[in-house]
Amino acid sequence: MSSRQPPPLLLDIGLVGLAVADAWIHVDFVDRWAAACAFLGALALMLRRRMPLTTFVLTLPTALVTDAVVAPMAALYTLSSLSRHRLLLAGCALFYAVIDFLPWPWSSLDATELSQTTNLFHLSYGLATAAAPVFLGQLVQARRELSLRLADITEAREHERLLTAQSVLAKERAQLAREMHDVVSHQVSLIAVQAGALQVGSQDPETRQAAATIRRLSVQTLDELRHMVSVLRASGSRPTELAPQPSLADLERLVDASGIEATLETDLPDGLPPTVQRAVYRTVQEALTNARKHAPGAAVTVRIHRRDGTLHTRITNTAPTRRALALPSAHHGLVGLAQRAELLGGTVTSGPTAQGGYELWLKLPVERNQ
Structure with a gap:
């Protein structure tokens, strides 16, 4: 969670408070049914992250019987920022616009009023108002998905860079193994051969003992060197056991x-x-x-x-x-x-x-x- 963004619970509580304030301004509390719908819609916003569609349905009575708009607009925005179903979002926006346009109770609706220019303008305004949170929510969703894609791309590039570095290291290890095999192993082998010849051909006991020591150390060095070359030639393709460590x-x-x-x-x-x-x-x-x-x-x-x-x-x-x-x-x-x-x-x-x-x-x- 970013340090610039408030915690989700605190943000939800603030949004509920804003919806309650909106209801307090636009709702006549003498009408208990309207007040109950307004407060139900405000409290339903606490569920908007886990059940966005249910939250939107619970806020619709607020739009039907009151002039409060914060709760249904917030619920519609949350639904559009979390849902990928464009048809569902369009239907919810249209449904909200129609409910906001129709008077309550519905029995007071005069069919002739629908032809009046003022009411048609009101319906168009309601549609535009309902479309605004839908478009904003979709924009936020697209931005969130873009951020995730960018993070995936960055991670893939880092992985590719790591693989490239490992490939370069593997080539260097292989080259070093060739150098050790062609140069060092050859020279140590010559030392072992010359020491063996000196051990056999010398008549001096001290010289023969020194030659035997040189030959033994050379052979031991060759064994360790061959194991090192095999480790280097593995080039990181699989774990290679090192020589037994001394104690x-x-x-x-x-x-x-x-x-x-x-x-x-x-x-x-x-x-x-x-x-x-x-x-x-x-x-x-x-x-x-x-x-x-x-x-x-x-x-x-x-x-x-x-x-x-x-x-x-x-x-x-x-x-x-x-x-x-x-x-x-x-x-x-x-x-x-x-x-x-x-x-x-x-x-x-x-x-x-x-x-x-x-x-x-x-x-x-x-x-x-x-």
Whole structure:
């Protein structure tokens, strides 16, 4: 309901009051029959929205025995604004005009008076008066239907715009899937093949172990990459399940497969929220990756514990023992961790330690994410 339009009940009460005032002015209350008809027609306006035709019929005695016009005109307008039957509306308007023209009682009607110019003018005026609310009601009905059609058109255009955007997104996803399959998958496959060859051909145990780790990580990356490509190629045509999300149960395997000297210390209970478990896993994963890239030869310690309703995750690495190689990086890892933690109501802090190492500290509220 628009704020500019009064409530329907208040509008109906005001209209009844206006009809009563019209009856008060034009009806002689000495004539109880006329007064009763006038007040019946006024009170019938409370039914005009639910039973417009019945309301119009109940107001006809007002037009017949009194000079009050508000009630029958309002009833005729309401009927014409809600009905689509043009023949019915024309008949009601004609019937009202005839009743308004005929005197009461009908026995006082002189047939010769119908030929008089004044009475014919009166009948024409009554027809015009009856046609006015009919035309106005039809105009309001047409305007209401036009507004509904415009709303439907607007909704259809929004739906079409959404479909167009989804189509564009689907094409971009398909193109991205092709790029990942043709470029990234090919390069990772070459890394796995070269690592396998190095593992078989090398005589150095440490080199063979490093090559085996590289090969295992490459194969795991290829599996995840193939699933991502299949998700992208789905292009939104149907819901596609994502890969199983990691949990704290996978942390030990993550630390063991990191390829660096890492220790995991945790005493967490079961039943932590999945979102918290994923955030901790991704934080540890990012910290191990950064230590492997930027602090070669460093030892990493992962400590996870819960205190006062807050989950604390500290990943600390010692100073590097050799110079780090220059590797490409988009520098989005820590930013992404901070955003993930902020969504869960937590914080991420990081910085160098006094011993020349580096520390990453994640704090997450547990009860808020239950």
